[in-house]
Amino acid sequence: MREPILSLRGISKSYGPVQVLKNVDLDIHAGEVVALLGENGAGKSTLSGIIAGSRTPSEGSMTWIGAPYTPASPREAIDKGLVLIHQELKLLPELSIAENVFIGRWPMKNGVVDRHEMVRRAEEQLKRLNLHIPATRKVAGLSTANQQLIEIAKALALNAKLLILDEPTAALGGAETEALFEQVRKLRAEGVGIIYISHRMEEIRQITDRIVVLRDGERVCEFADSATPVRTIVESMVGRSLERMFPALPEPKDKVVLEVENLTGANNAFRKVSFKVNAGEILGIAGLVGAGRTELVRAIAGADAIAEGRVLLDGKPLLAKGPAGAIAEGIVMVPEDRKLQGLVVAHEIGENLIYANLDKLGSRWLTPGAKRKFAKAAIQKFGVKGKAEQPASDLSGGNQQKVVIAKWLARNPRVVVLDEPTRGIDVGARAGIYDIIVGLAREGVAVIVVSSDLEEVLGVSNRILVLAQGNQAGILSREEANDVSVMELATI
Structure with missing residues (x-):
């Protein structure tokens, strides 16, 4: 068995008397896409935050590429090659797309920001996502879908070894989603490990290699085959049989x-x-x-x-x-x-x-x-x-x-x-x-x-x-x- 690039053992997290994660183990290998599923409140965001350095575990240990991993901040995680793309957009609307992509790590030349290089590299990432917008344009006024793709371009520009995608397609349509999937497949072929969080079961089946399910802060199930029936996966998430998703509709009135x-x-x-x-x-x-x-x-x-x-x-x-x-x-x-x-x-x-x-x-x-x-x-x-x-x-x-x-x-x-x-x-x-x-x-x-x-x-x-x-x-x-x-x- 090849060694995982990221390994979590016994990760727990408590906020006062409330325990939100309980003894979670997780391995992520290079070049695989792992779905992390669970109901809201299952602990997905907390676990992602711990991996990305925004939260500190109460118990447990992590290793990154074989070495102990204890990030004190998101910057430390990013510097090591682990990037979390949040569901909530974090762009600065009055800055250009290029400035948002490279904020805090500007390309420099002779002691000043090399704006030509910054725009060139930003547009390179936008083209990878089939987003044909000038990188010089301000983010203000762009659609939610386009802003989501810019967040993804921002992460791709970091040359990450592990990406955590939290609901990346929530604001995307079919064409944008397929462009994202194409990029995910390329990154997987390049050896990037990906943790994929989504509530859209059909896309989980399309894009992931393995499925890990959290429930009430605990790892309850793993499915080695992403083609596992949706009903089976959902029932493991909610801990009960799911008879029907949509209730019967009443007949509309004449008025x-x-x-x-x-x-x-x-x-x-x-x-x-x-x-x-x-x-x-x-x-x-x-x-x-x-x-x-x-x-x-x-x-x-x-x-x-x-x-x-x-x-x-x-x-x-x-x-x-x-x-x-x-x-x-x-x-x-x-x-x-x-x-x-x-x-x-x-x-x-x-x-x-x-x-x-x-x-x-x-x-x-x-x-x-x-x-x-x-x-x-x-x-x-x-x-x-x-x-x-x-x-x-x-x-x-x-x-x-x-x-x-x-x-x-x-x-x-x-x-x-x-x-x-x-x-x-x-x-x-x-x-x-x-x-x-x-x-x-x-x-x-x-x-x-x-x-x-x-x-x-x-x-x-x-x-x-x-x-x-x-x-x-x-x-x-x-x-x-x-x-x-x-x-x-x-x-x-």
């Missing part, structure tokens, strides 16, 4: 709640889109990255301006301007980036729930008791695993998403828009989100779900609106919709 007529965005990201959503109906919106999905629902929710067309609620034109006006009329939106747009993560869970409902609580001054009562009710109703006084930053991605959903549903809205509702959320927690979405439809709410996960949009939708390059390519019934029919329209 039209939301109607969109010839809607065109002010920035022309979408054009002349028309559809209706009935009470108790879930309309999925599908399309490739850049198709205009997010821009469309932001316009409906009042967050973006409209150039032409109109939105009707219960047959009456929506005249209110801005998100506050739409919310007052009964249209709420759960945004795709829950940390930047959905929560004040440093504040308490209870405070986040109350911020969106101050006008509904009936008093200018809220007593601590009233705040606790309101927050406790919302937390219990939606199964949030946390207490009202905890900061939202303490929660897993799935529980953060439940808080965002809970704060809006407390308003009893007529229309709920969810943009990428399960992005970065594990398979077990997804089932809980799907139950909430379908539960809304059963209560007669009109629901719109935007998702880049085709299986998801097929699983939760009564009908699917497909966008292609900003144009409405078609609307498919549940009977007509499948992965082939949706993609045919999305690529028109």
Whole structure:
């Protein structure tokens, strides 16, 4: 047996009385891609942080290329060739792409930054990922997908011997994902070891050699064959039998709640889109990255301006301007980036729930008791695993998403828009989100779900609106919709 480049033995980590990792062993060899799977809160991020030098283990030991490895900081890990690419983007928007790629390690010439060389080397990495954007351009204004690829280019420029990819495709479409996979395969052929963290089971089967599963901080299973049935892998993650992922959908009612007529965005990201959503109906919106999905629902929710067309609620034109006006009329939106747009993560869970409902609580001054009562009710109703006084930053991605959903549903809205509702959320927690979405439809709410996960949009939708390059390519019934029919329209 060849020696691993990275070896972990008995790694444990505690925060006070809470033990988040328990005696974990892990080996990573040169030139292999190992999937690290587990539900949110299973310990994946903590283990990754320990390897990458941002956290220190409470117990256990590590070796790197045969020598003891105890990184005191991420910089020390990077200098040794171990790089973690975080799920959350960490780019500086006012700097250029090249400056972001080489920040802190500028190429120098005669004592000054060699900008020509910096741009050349940055564009070399961008081309490896099929990202054809000038490296001199500022990051500000770039799509989330392009920013994710820049984060990856930044790591590739380090010539790492071990890469940890944490949800690298969460913001990527099909073409960008395949470009990433191609690069991963090249790196594997070059002898780079890769730890791949993802909740997308199909891509795990495509790109990884081996699967390691964590549950409640412990290593519970390893699958030597990435072709292991998805159900088997998922059941090892959640520790129970998973009978069905998507709940049965109710029949929509005859009453039209939301109607969109010839809607065109002010920035022309979408054009002349028309559809209706009935009470108790879930309309999925599908399309490739850049198709205009997010821009469309932001316009409906009042967050973006409209150039032409109109939105009707219960047959009456929506005249209110801005998100506050739409919310007052009964249209709420759960945004795709829950940390930047959905929560004040440093504040308490209870405070986040109350911020969106101050006008509904009936008093200018809220007593601590009233705040606790309101927050406790919302937390219990939606199964949030946390207490009202905890900061939202303490929660897993799935529980953060439940808080965002809970704060809006407390308003009893007529229309709920969810943009990428399960992005970065594990398979077990997804089932809980799907139950909430379908539960809304059963209560007669009109629901719109935007998702880049085709299986998801097929699983939760009564009908699917497909966008292609900003144009409405078609609307498919549940009977007509499948992965082939949706993609045919999305690529028109």
